[in-house]
Amino acid sequence: MLLRHTSKEVKVREGLTINPAKTCQPIGAMYAALGIHGCLPHSHGSQGCCSYHRSTLTRHYKEPVMAATSSFTEGASVFGGQANLLAAIETIFSVYDPDIIAVHSTCLSETIGDDLQQITKKASDDGKIPEGKYVIYASTPSFIGSHITGYANMVTGMAEQFTVSTGEKKNQVNIIAGWMEPSDMREIKRLSKELGVNIVLFPDTSDVLDAPQTGKHEFYPKGGTTVAELRSTGDSLSSLALGCVSAEPAAIALEKKCKVPFTTLDMPIGLSATDRFIMALSQAGGVSVPDTVTADRGRLVDVIADMEQYLYGKKVALFGDPDQIIPLTEFLLDLNMKPLHIVSGTPGQRFEKRMREILDARSPETNFKNGLGADMFLMHQWMKNEPVDLLIGNTYGKYIARDEDIPFIRFGFPILDRIGHSYFPSVGYSGGLRLVEKILSVLMDRQDRDALEEKFELVM
Amino acid sequence: MDTQNISLLEGREKQVYEKKNGQKGADIACDTTSLSGSVSQRACVFCGSRVVLYPVADAIHIVHGPIGCAAYTWDIRGAVSSGPELHRLSFSTDLGEMDVIYGGEKKLYRSLIELIDQYQPNAAFVYSTCIIGLIGDDIDAVCRKVEKEKGIPVMPVHSEGFKGTKKDGYKAACTALMQLIGTGSTEEISKYSINILGEFNLAGEAWIIREYYEKMGIQVVATMTGDGRIDAIRRSHGASLNVVQCSGSMTFLAKEMEEKYGIPFIRVSYFGFEDMSKSLYDVAQYFGDKPEIMEKAKVIVHDEIRHYYPDMQKFKKALTGKKAAIYVGGAFKTFSLIKALRTIGMSVVLAGSQTGNKDDYNRLKEMCEEGTVIVDDSNPVELSKFILEKEADLLIGGVKERPIAFKLGVGFCDHNHERKIPLAGFVGMYNFAKEVYESVMSPVWQFAPRKGGQQ
Numbered sequence: 001m002l003l004r005h006t007s008k009e010v011k012v013r014e015g016l017t018i019n020p021a022k023t024c025q026p027i028g029a030m031y032a033a034l035g036i037h038g039c040l041p042h043s044h045g046s047q048g049c050c051s052y053h054r055s056t057l058t059r060h061y062k063e064p065v066m067a068a069t070s071s072f073t074e075g076a077s078v079f080g081g082q083a084n085l086l087a088a089i090e091t092i093f094s095v096y097d098p099d100i101i102a103v104h105s106t107c108l109s110e111t112i113g114d115d116l117q118q119i120t121k122k123a124s125d126d127g128k129i130p131e132g133k134y135v136i137y138a139s140t141p142s143f144i145g146s147h148i149t150g151y152a153n154m155v156t157g158m159a160e161q162f163t164v165s166t167g168e169k170k171n172q173v174n175i176i177a178g179w180m181e182p183s184d185m186r187e188i189k190r191l192s193k194e195l196g197v198n199i200v201l202f203p204d205t206s207d208v209l210d211a212p213q214t215g216k217h218e219f220y221p222k223g224g225t226t227v228a229e230l231r232s233t234g235d236s237l238s239s240l241a242l243g244c245v246s247a248e249p250a251a252i253a254l255e256k257k258c259k260v261p262f263t264t265l266d267m268p269i270g271l272s273a274t275d276r277f278i279m280a281l282s283q284a285g286g287v288s289v290p291d292t293v294t295a296d297r298g299r300l301v302d303v304i305a306d307m308e309q310y311l312y313g314k315k316v317a318l319f320g321d322p323d324q325i326i327p328l329t330e331f332l333l334d335l336n337m338k339p340l341h342i343v344s345g346t347p348g349q350r351f352e353k354r355m356r357e358i359l360d361a362r363s364p365e366t367n368f369k370n371g372l373g374a375d376m377f378l379m380h381q382w383m384k385n386e387p388v389d390l391l392i393g394n395t396y397g398k399y400i401a402r403d404e405d406i407p408f409i410r411f412g413f414p415i416l417d418r419i420g421h422s423y424f425p426s427v428g429y430s431g432g433l434r435l436v437e438k439i440l441s442v443l444m445d446r447q448d449r450d451a452l453e454e455k456f457e458l459v460m
Numbered sequence: 461m462d463t464q465n466i467s468l469l470e471g472r473e474k475q476v477y478e479k480k481n482g483q484k485g486a487d488i489a490c491d492t493t494s495l496s497g498s499v500s501q502r503a504c505v506f507c508g509s510r511v512v513l514y515p516v517a518d519a520i521h522i523v524h525g526p527i528g529c530a531a532y533t534w535d536i537r538g539a540v541s542s543g544p545e546l547h548r549l550s551f552s553t554d555l556g557e558m559d560v561i562y563g564g565e566k567k568l569y570r571s572l573i574e575l576i577d578q579y580q581p582n583a584a585f586v587y588s589t590c591i592i593g594l595i596g597d598d599i600d601a602v603c604r605k606v607e608k609e610k611g612i613p614v615m616p617v618h619s620e621g622f623k624g625t626k627k628d629g630y631k632a633a634c635t636a637l638m639q640l641i642g643t644g645s646t647e648e649i650s651k652y653s654i655n656i657l658g659e660f661n662l663a664g665e666a667w668i669i670r671e672y673y674e675k676m677g678i679q680v681v682a683t684m685t686g687d688g689r690i691d692a693i694r695r696s697h698g699a700s701l702n703v704v705q706c707s708g709s710m711t712f713l714a715k716e717m718e719e720k721y722g723i724p725f726i727r728v729s730y731f732g733f734e735d736m737s738k739s740l741y742d743v744a745q746y747f748g749d750k751p752e753i754m755e756k757a758k759v760i761v762h763d764e765i766r767h768y769y770p771d772m773q774k775f776k777k778a779l780t781g782k783k784a785a786i787y788v789g790g791a792f793k794t795f796s797l798i799k800a801l802r803t804i805g806m807s808v809v810l811a812g813s814q815t816g817n818k819d820d821y822n823r824l825k826e827m828c829e830e831g832t833v834i835v836d837d838s839n840p841v842e843l844s845k846f847i848l849e850k851e852a853d854l855l856i857g858g859v860k861e862r863p864i865a866f867k868l869g870v871g872f873c874d875h876n877h878e879r880k881i882p883l884a885g886f887v888g889m890y891n892f893a894k895e896v897y898e899s900v901m902s903p904v905w906q907f908a909p910r911k912g913g914q915q
Contacts, residue, residue, distance in 0.1 A: 002545050017552045018549065018551055020531050042497070045621075047504050054860055055532070061863075062863055068499050071495065096841070107525070107589075211867070215868060216909075372556070399548075
């Protein structure tokens with residue numbers, strides 16, 4: 001009854017956001033920075049921001065998350081945060097000894113006008129950055145975009161600030177990961193290896209946020225894209241950006257700086273998007289698709305065919321981040337399901353355009369909205385007007401699922417109450433298989449639960 | 461970087477103390493903001509206000525600022541309510557770039573009106589975030605205007621993140637509560653009545669405590685803020701005594717109420733048999749003119765301890781000689797935890813807090829055994845280092861510390877927001893011992909490299 005106040009009648013709200021389907025930029029920048037090896041993310045703002053981001057990431061991954069803060073005080077907010085950041089850079093290198101500090105701003109430091117480029121340059125000029133170490137930065141004001149924007153900005157920062165072009169091409173392909181789980185990044189690397197394509201994946205949070213128990217607290221776990229790899233991306237044959245919102249900006253930056261051509265793809269979630277990814281990767285690397293990958297695909301198709309009757313026409317509401325929602329919507333359509341209500345808190349026209357391309361021909365009546373006002377309250381209202389059989393989204397969906405008494409699959413960020421997302425991928429054919437299994441399990445469990453005794457079937 | 465082989469963060473020496481040869485040493489430097497560049501476990505002013513006011517369940521809590529502050533504090537603390545659950549929803553003005561340039565007052569006004577129309581709450585709290593302090597929105601004026609139009613109390617909470625530490629946030633929350641207190645009727649309040657302050661009803665703890673006092677024949681006027689209700693807070697000035705737990709968050713309010721309404725207060729803790737019993741006895745003693753209150757308190761203590769004592773022996777037998785590290789928000793809690801751990805045979809090798817003050821730390825120094833390390837505003841490197849050096853078997857902390865303990869192969873107990881079972885009261889001590897036992901004695905450690913990979 002937690003959401004008993006949700007009214008059916010949808011009224012246009014003029015300011016208020018209720019139960020957001022997004023959060024703010026800095027946490028995205030922090031997550032991206034954790035995907036560089038030996039990097040300590042640094043939050044240039046109040047202490048609380050850093051604490052909240054670390055807590056949220058810790059709850060999502062059940063892993064230690066390290067990041068430093070400028071610890072703004074009232075003084076810093078009046079006189080500017082330059083002194084705090086310079087002091088922070090010095091402290092961090094002398095005490096925590098990272099290879100890289102990745103600084104992101106906050107609403108506070110942006111509003112008082114701190115210029116990260118200028119301050120990091122000053123740190124370098126003043127000799128505060130030891131030889132062979134780096135400070136990179138991304139401007140991530142919380143009042144623009146969402147956590148996805150922050151992720152994209154930090155990944156773009158990596159491309160802009162690390163990449164060099166030596167003029168000599170390397171036989172490798174850049175894969176720029178949109179916001180995905182460490183398990184997904186691991187799967188992308190596995191698939192590339194299977195195809196025999198040399199890749200540089202960045203960022204890469206596998207072996208950082210899914211680290212094994214070792215009896216030690218590794219401040220810098222063994223994973224993450226290395227500086228050498230990041231620097232070499234300027235010499236790569238081409239880039240594949242996995243996600244038009246969270247990955248493409250970095251690909252554009254790389255093209256601008258080092259003339260590395262790029263292709264933007266949907267994140268390879270589900271059958272069609274994975275097909276396009278595998279084709280693009282095989283073309284980029286000049287290789288053919290091995291039988292093992294074709295067989296993976298065949299297994300996914302086989303399962304979908306086997307279980308088609310349990311999927312057909314099932315109505316779904318989903319919410320989350322644009323680069324994940326886009327291919328997931330397409331996958332649901334491929335499964336012969338009916339994505340009915342979709343919200344994403346992240347603003348931007350790319351999402352709407354891509355969703356139109358997918359939905360116009362196959363499901364023009366689907367409700368979808370992103371940006372301001374696209375919150376979970378609105379989605380719940382839509383669901384009250386036109387009920388669904390399944391809800392897919394992050395942990396916060398559990399209130400709605402409980403209220404409406406419908407099956408629920410956790411997918412996206414954050415997932416605060418289940419494990420699995422860091423270990424089992426959603427991308428690739430095996431990821432598709434996992435999604436189908438999850439969908440079928442909750443739908444069929446529900447069917448079993450609700451069946452009359454005489455209709456309660458053993459064989460399904 | 462190997463966390464075992466590092467020195468203390470420069471500038472941190474004054475916030476770390478090791479008890480040697482019974483020396484008291486210099487005062488621990490505390491009440492300071494964290495060093496720039498530290499990986500601090502602390503939060504901000506807003507966080508302090510939000511955790512204190514959040515359990516008031518029949519009010520709306522709207523966060524005025526960009527989306528993050530509302531998103532990260534959305535229902536993360538299990539403060540349960542016996543009725544309305546408005547506090548578990550997330551409301552934000554979700555300020556964008558244009559609002560930052562042109563001001564967010566109109567958006568706040570419209571949001572409040574929309575919210576109050578939609579949810580019909582008994583009051584509203586409006587939290588300022590960092591940016592509000594910079595763009596200069598007059599939230600007091602907006603609150604006054606809405607209050608007048610809608611006829612419910614609308615309290616501004618001045619919780620700009622950078623304006624101090626979490627403790628300043630507690631104070632801002634108390635200031636908002638003071639606006640409510642004294643506006644309700646004190647009819648039908650007994651002479652033998654109290655307010656329970658600093659109890660947030662995590663996992664239903666306030667209900668347990670309230671029941672003890674009610675069994676003693678004492679009327680509980682308001683709990684602040686666990687399972688909180690606006691009407692109860694408004695009439696809480698009618699109580700005879702304030703009983704304050706969680707010293708950091710609510711002592712300020714108790715002092716204000718003492719000054720304004722002449723209500724005395726006592727400090728208590730509900731953790732561990734020893735302190736829990738004392739909390740009942742101290743209140744009974746205050747109402748000494750009615751001896752049956754003390755009689756009833758004695759019966760409760762006797763019955764409860766007798767009930768849990770046999771089980772506790774099992775835990776004690778297994779845990780005797782094991783060592784604990786404590787790193788929690790407030791120092792007052794540390795005192796109780798040290799005593800509670802002794803009850804189950806465990807010693808404390810590291811004790812620290814995010815927000816302790818000088819007196820807290822001096823008392824801690826007295827309480828601790830030889831060799832115990834005491835830290836203020838610690839960081840993960842320091843915590844890992846001391847846990848390994850002191851060979852702790854258990855860490856008591858919050859969300860950010862949990863995975864560190866497990867990576868080190870050390871048991872863990874959440875004594876913060878994420879406790880899932882009540883740890884307060886007599887039953888809470890039993891639960892605590894059980895949780896510690898489960899974690900420290902877990903078979904998983906047989907399979908895990910422990911303590912720096914040495915074992």
